[in-house]
Amino acid sequence: MVSTSEYKLFTPLKLGDNLELKNRIVFGPLTRGRSTPDGIPTENNEIYYEQRAGAGLIISEGTAVSEQAYGWCHVPACYTDAHVEGWQRVTDRVHKKGGKIFMQLWHIGRQGHPSFHLNGDVVSASALRCESHHGRDVNYNAVDFVTPRALKTEEMAGVVNDFRHSAELAKQANFDGVEIHAANGYLIDQFLQSVTNKRTDQYGGSIENRARFLLEIVEAVKTVFLSYRIGVRLSPNGAFGGMGSEDNFDMFTYVVNQLRQYDLGYLAILDGDSDILQISSD
Numbered sequence: 001m002v003s004t005s006e007y008k009l010f011t012p013l014k015l016g017d018n019l020e021l022k023n024r025i026v027f028g029p030l031t032r033g034r035s036t037p038d039g040i041p042t043e044n045n046e047i048y049y050e051q052r053a054g055a056g057l058i059i060s061e062g063t064a065v066s067e068q069a070y071g072w073c074h075v076p077a078c079y080t081d082a083h084v085e086g087w088q089r090v091t092d093r094v095h096k097k098g099g100k101i102f103m104q105l106w107h108i109g110r111q112g113h114p115s116f117h118l119n120g121d122v123v124s125a126s127a128l129r130c131e132s133h134h135g136r137d138v139n140y141n142a143v144d145f146v147t148p149r150a151l152k153t154e155e156m157a158g159v160v161n162d163f164r165h166s167a168e169l170a171k172q173a174n175f176d177g178v179e180i181h182a183a184n185g186y187l188i189d190q191f192l193q194s195v196t197n198k199r200t201d202q203y204g205g206s207i208e209n210r211a212r213f214l215l216e217i218v219e220a221v222k223t224v225f226l227s228y229r230i231g232v233r234l235s236p237n238g239a240f241g242g243m244g245s246e247d248n249f250d251m252f253t254y255v256v257n258q259l260r261q262y263d264l265g266y267l268a269i270l271d272g273d274s275d276i277l278q279i280s281s282d
Contacts, residue, residue, distance in 0.1 A: 013056060015265045016228025019176060021056030022098055028268075029059045029104045029179070029233075031075055037138075039064060039077030041086035049090050053099030059179050059231070059268075060090075062106035062186075065166035068121060068159075069187070071112025073140045078103060078166045078173070087173035095174070102177040102231060103170040105163050105221070109187030110148040110196070111241055113137045124148035125190045125197040125204065125213075132185075132242035153201045156213065159187075164220035177229030180217055183270050185241015188214050189234075192255065194245040207247065207254050214255065218262055228265040235270035 013021045034044040052058055064070040064077035077083050087103070094101045110130050114120035115138040130145040137143045151159065167178050182188035190196040191213040197204050203212055214232075221230055235243070236252040245251065259267060 016226060019100065019229060019265075021100055023056040025055040025057075027052045027055040027058045029061050029181075031061045031072065033072070033074040035074050035076040035086075037074065038082070039070060039075065040082050041076050041090050043089075045076065045086070046090050046093050049101065050093040050097060053094045053097030053101075055099060057176075058094060058099060058101040060101060060103045060175075062104050062108075062181055063166070063170075065105050065107055066159075066162040067117065068123060069107035069162065071108035071116050071122070071135075073136055073138065078105075078169050079162070080169075084169050084173045087170070087175070091174040100176040102179050102229075103166075103173075103175045104179045104181050104233070105166055105170075106181045107159070107162070107187035109185075109190045110145065111135060111186060113143060114146060115139070122146055122148045123151050124187065125199060126150045128196055128198065130185070130242045132240070150199070153203070156203060156216075160213070160216045160220050163217045164224060167221045167224040171224055177225055177231070177265060178221060179231040179233055179268065180214070180221065181233050182214050183233045183235035183268075184238055185235075185243045188217065189238075189241070189243060192251060193243055194247055194251075195243060207251050210251065211255050211258060215258055218259070218264075222262065227263045230262075230264050231266040231268060232259055232264060233268040233270070237271040 010023045013024045032048060035041050049058060066079050070077055091101055110124035112122045113135050114122055127147055127150045129147040134142045135145050170178055192210055197210050202209055236248055
């Protein structure tokens with residue numbers, strides 16, 4: 001009988017120069033709703049991730065990069081010192097088990113609800129309401145989504161900086177890297193896709209312009225983590241959150257080719273079209 005240790009799945013994998021995973025199993029991001037109302041990880045978060053540290057790499061659940069980015073009950077965040085302290089307890093327990101963990105950087109965009117924000121501000125690429133499903137308010141009541149406010153051009157640099165700042169705090173919390181959540185109809189995806197992006201400035205219109213926000217975030221996060229400690233998550237064919245654009249093949253082929261130039265640690269694809277994925281890695 002062949003021992004499981006002989007399967008390649010259970011052999012180490014090296015990312016970049018000095019990040020070695022003990023095996024090739026990756027535990028993907030799953031929203032658990034176990035943090036405090038302010039997004040601080042609790043002991044339940046610590047136990048949850050420690051129990052899964054047998055995987056070579058854990059990707060954390062979506063973690064709000066700012067107060068504006070928040071929008072779901074009891075999800076974690078990473079933009080204050082209190083968040084860092086909570087996450088340090090999580091990463092310590094994962095590392096003691098020999099695991100590695102990346103933080104998933106997340107901005108929910110138009111899928112949020114005003115009750116989560118002191119100013120009631122829900123933002124997106126354009127002022128188009130999500131009508132594909134219902135959301136939840138801060139008390140977990142089912143509610144319809146509201147029409148978001150389109151981010152102003154002059155606000156974009158600040159949102160990009162929110163991702164960079166959150167990555168800095170993730171590094172302080174001893175995360176091994178980060179994953180940029182650009183999938184599932186959340187804010188970055190809302191900029192990528194023409195169905196939700198009707199802008200006429202440098203962040204809308206052409207494929208190149210709609211990809212600008214994501215690529216600026218990658219550039220900003222690269223000032224914090226080396227490229228092989230950064231991943232990006234995309235969902236080219238995803239319908240969640242009212243997604244689905246006629247030019248998605250061209251859009252995501254362009255995005256993938258642009259991301260290749262950064263030599264990132266990985267690219268996670270949900271509902272990817274096989275033709276999009278058939279891009280040479282040479």
